[in-house]
Amino acid sequence: MTTFHLPLDRSAGVPLHRQIREGIRQAILAGALRPGQRLPSTRALAAELAVSRLPVLAAYEQLRHECYVEGRTGAGTYVSQSLPEDLLCSRPAAGVAPRWPQARDAGGLGPFRMSLPALDRFPHAAWARLVARHARDLAPAHMAYGDPAGLPALRLAIAEHLRAARGMRCEAEQVLVVSGSQAALRLAAAVLLAPGDGVAVEEPGYPGARAALTANGAVPLPVPVDAEGIDVAALQAHGGRVRAAYVTPAHQYPLGMSMTAARRLALLDWAARSDAWVLEDDYDSEYRYVSRPLGALQGMDAHDRVVYVGTFSKVLFPALRIGYLVVPPALLDAFVRARLAFDLFPPTLYQSALAEFLREGHFARHLRRMRGVYQGRRDALLAALARHCGDRLRVHNADAGLHVAALLAEGLDEARVMERMRERGLTATALSGCYVGPARRDGLLLGFGGSDEGRLREAARVLGELLRA
Amino acid sequence: MTTFHLPLDRSAGVPLHRQIREGIRQAILAGALRPGQRLPSTRALAAELAVSRLPVLAAYEQLRHECYVEGRTGAGTYVSQSLPEDLLCSRPAAGVAPRWPQARDAGGLGPFRMSLPALDRFPHAAWARLVARHARDLAPAHMAYGDPAGLPALRLAIAEHLRAARGMRCEAEQVLVVSGSQAALRLAAAVLLAPGDGVAVEEPGYPGARAALTANGAVPLPVPVDAEGIDVAALQAHGGRVRAAYVTPAHQYPLGMSMTAARRLALLDWAARSDAWVLEDDYDSEYRYVSRPLGALQGMDAHDRVVYVGTFSKVLFPALRIGYLVVPPALLDAFVRARLAFDLFPPTLYQSALAEFLREGHFARHLRRMRGVYQGRRDALLAALARHCGDRLRVHNADAGLHVAALLAEGLDEARVMERMRERGLTATALSGCYVGPARRDGLLLGFGGSDEGRLREAARVLGELLRA
Numbered sequence: 001m002t003t004f005h006l007p008l009d010r011s012a013g014v015p016l017h018r019q020i021r022e023g024i025r026q027a028i029l030a031g032a033l034r035p036g037q038r039l040p041s042t043r044a045l046a047a048e049l050a051v052s053r054l055p056v057l058a059a060y061e062q063l064r065h066e067c068y069v070e071g072r073t074g075a076g077t078y079v080s081q082s083l084p085e086d087l088l089c090s091r092p093a094a095g096v097a098p099r100w101p102q103a104r105d106a107g108g109l110g111p112f113r114m115s116l117p118a119l120d121r122f123p124h125a126a127w128a129r130l131v132a133r134h135a136r137d138l139a140p141a142h143m144a145y146g147d148p149a150g151l152p153a154l155r156l157a158i159a160e161h162l163r164a165a166r167g168m169r170c171e172a173e174q175v176l177v178v179s180g181s182q183a184a185l186r187l188a189a190a191v192l193l194a195p196g197d198g199v200a201v202e203e204p205g206y207p208g209a210r211a212a213l214t215a216n217g218a219v220p221l222p223v224p225v226d227a228e229g230i231d232v233a234a235l236q237a238h239g240g241r242v243r244a245a246y247v248t249p250a251h252q253y254p255l256g257m258s259m260t261a262a263r264r265l266a267l268l269d270w271a272a273r274s275d276a277w278v279l280e281d282d283y284d285s286e287y288r289y290v291s292r293p294l295g296a297l298q299g300m301d302a303h304d305r306v307v308y309v310g311t312f313s314k315v316l317f318p319a320l321r322i323g324y325l326v327v328p329p330a331l332l333d334a335f336v337r338a339r340l341a342f343d344l345f346p347p348t349l350y351q352s353a354l355a356e357f358l359r360e361g362h363f364a365r366h367l368r369r370m371r372g373v374y375q376g377r378r379d380a381l382l383a384a385l386a387r388h389c390g391d392r393l394r395v396h397n398a399d400a401g402l403h404v405a406a407l408l409a410e411g412l413d414e415a416r417v418m419e420r421m422r423e424r425g426l427t428a429t430a431l432s433g434c435y436v437g438p439a440r441r442d443g444l445l446l447g448f449g450g451s452d453e454g455r456l457r458e459a460a461r462v463l464g465e466l467l468r469a
Numbered sequence: 470m471t472t473f474h475l476p477l478d479r480s481a482g483v484p485l486h487r488q489i490r491e492g493i494r495q496a497i498l499a500g501a502l503r504p505g506q507r508l509p510s511t512r513a514l515a516a517e518l519a520v521s522r523l524p525v526l527a528a529y530e531q532l533r534h535e536c537y538v539e540g541r542t543g544a545g546t547y548v549s550q551s552l553p554e555d556l557l558c559s560r561p562a563a564g565v566a567p568r569w570p571q572a573r574d575a576g577g578l579g580p581f582r583m584s585l586p587a588l589d590r591f592p593h594a595a596w597a598r599l600v601a602r603h604a605r606d607l608a609p610a611h612m613a614y615g616d617p618a619g620l621p622a623l624r625l626a627i628a629e630h631l632r633a634a635r636g637m638r639c640e641a642e643q644v645l646v647v648s649g650s651q652a653a654l655r656l657a658a659a660v661l662l663a664p665g666d667g668v669a670v671e672e673p674g675y676p677g678a679r680a681a682l683t684a685n686g687a688v689p690l691p692v693p694v695d696a697e698g699i700d701v702a703a704l705q706a707h708g709g710r711v712r713a714a715y716v717t718p719a720h721q722y723p724l725g726m727s728m729t730a731a732r733r734l735a736l737l738d739w740a741a742r743s744d745a746w747v748l749e750d751d752y753d754s755e756y757r758y759v760s761r762p763l764g765a766l767q768g769m770d771a772h773d774r775v776v777y778v779g780t781f782s783k784v785l786f787p788a789l790r791i792g793y794l795v796v797p798p799a800l801l802d803a804f805v806r807a808r809l810a811f812d813l814f815p816p817t818l819y820q821s822a823l824a825e826f827l828r829e830g831h832f833a834r835h836l837r838r839m840r841g842v843y844q845g846r847r848d849a850l851l852a853a854l855a856r857h858c859g860d861r862l863r864v865h866n867a868d869a870g871l872h873v874a875a876l877l878a879e880g881l882d883e884a885r886v887m888e889r890m891r892e893r894g895l896t897a898t899a900l901s902g903c904y905v906g907p908a909r910r911d912g913l914l915l916g917f918g919g920s921d922e923g924r925l926r927e928a929a930r931v932l933g934e935l936l937r938a
Contacts, residue, residue, distance in 0.1 A: 008761070033632070116613055125605075128601070131600065131818070136593075140588040143588045163502070167501065180813055182809075182811070182813045183813075190684065195686065208809075208813075215810040292477070319612045319615055321813075321816035341680045342652060344649055349819070364513075368517065
């Protein structure tokens, strides 16, 4: 039931109950009220229209007789479901079918879906209890307008985590809470890049980042990656056009290497000398299986050239929509101003629940537990790929993160493999989609975070089957 | 407690307990671990480092002896609070004081704060119960990646509400859920305006909208408003430069008139003939005190030129961060694509709770109840202003919304009045801040939504006092 738009004219000489009945009838005929939709109670509508209840009761009675509405006073009055279709001349907006809107499917929860954490292992109950408590205790000050940079308690907890776990050098003041890493990159683009500026992106690289960074008119300049990470010599060859370089040092997206220390130093040196920025996307650095995680690039930066992007989408869950930036002090004001123009400030409830989740150690415990879970899933996938797809697929790198990049054997066509995967219910992500220029390798990106070991084994079996077909 | 970054070198010949002790000591000295911060339990750290618990216990014991940490195994180990300051050479980022970050104050909850609803009358308990239930029942599919346009159930509920309450012509497919009206305008600017394009704004008008609309490089073209709303003849005089016009037809911000039917038709006619867009910001249309609310401009638009912006900030609470757009079908894909680059999709929990809040009639009931509340607050404020500020302040329009615009009497200086108001604890918003060009009138914007009647009377008394001083 919704509040009802119904103009009355007291000077018209037409009795009120007729005006009300006619107004509702017109609303039904025009599609403003739809079959099954609930009308306001007679009491509520009378209060709304500032009339006595009598004309409203009379109008509803009349509409019932005419079969426009059904139900009884007290039990709710609804627009009739049985209204003949031809009575309804609702005007569906041109080209839009009047149906329940379907969610767009971006691979859903299918096996091999990228960027999906183990939702089945998330501590639902503890999290829901926390959210419920924070919703109950929400103070008026936390319902009003908040700090555009985010809730102070959350910024503090994030800074503490990053200093300890990622070797970063940062204060809570440098942390800006935003709605995910996509929003972080979009904001960074608005602050750092003017239309026409060059922004270096890894080739191959993350298409989502490219979209965010160039949405404002900046030009993507692909720079190849090798086994050590982005090729800094090739980056330098672009000269002064490059205002910023986007990199994934902990776990290159999509190929999976981590950037070597020498390459990191060269990149930071380039940035300092060129007065350019480095955008460090640390999207799934928490999970590393073959050695200890390296610290963040940001922690090695002596010249305040790194803008760091992190997200809780991979370590908690994507629908939380919380990510963060760590920005050099000199950029703080510009980022906060830009943030105000974007969307004022982030919603408060989840921020306060999350701050407590971090502070109370739930987060660190969850991370530790998930390392074991993902190690198991990764190992199961690698074994199953070796068994079922051995000669058709070469795993490129699986040292870290929630996906592996696998190269297709000579003679296999990526597009056809993708199509077959979709037919068999596997989520397919093509390596070629990560290139700005022509793809140099055909391959598949296989996410393993969101599926348990049994499901991954089965998916690998199906994949092997269709690769041999 | 957070996960801990501590590189071990098994080939170094240095015993593990010494490496661990030295790693933690270095982290404390570098400020990566701060006084009072909790260390991982010995069991957890041992698991992390993949070593037995013995070297970790030995390292902690040693650090305790050296007074770097305190506490007992089992009860938690913390970095010592009593560490001599000079031991700490933490590197606070240049120019940033290492203190608890303070929330920026945008007028807080002070009397006369603009855009603030009656947070004290919000149905907290019912809302918290709903949020708690939705948090508990959050299905994995709702924790993963969602529809960039928003949750289908919420889009449907919003469309139903807008058709019935605002006389709009829209399908759920045309509704895009975003994080507030600021985000809605920022997104509309990204889709509709290129750098250098002209965007007409009301003069005086809403500065927040101006910031969002011009953030991309569009140029604001101020168009005067009169008693009927935006001056369409003056708008037309700008010629073909104008790609879009931003208007507040239901309740002009800041002056308070509502746009007449004749002016609405002229505006829509201009848009259709000029191939331009109308951005309708319907920010607080739900509250009207002297006559029935007019329907939305969007409902009169036969040529699909209106992009409609709505928000739940004023009818529920700002920290919810949910607003929405209703866009013409032809623009849908462009808006969804742009939205993906901005922040992928909105967080799910609040969307699903809100969809139920609308569907179950809580929303309509709340709106109805609040109309009475705000009518009382408005009446109390107007009476108190007449009594205490009579000859110094002329209320311009108070027919609708959550604020009144009041013009200062000749000889009163706006900036000085503002300063005095702040000294006396009143939130001050200047009318002059709403002009792009030189302000033609000095005045105050007085929000009455967020304060009860007693507080408004007292605030008006104080205002009268300082206006006479």
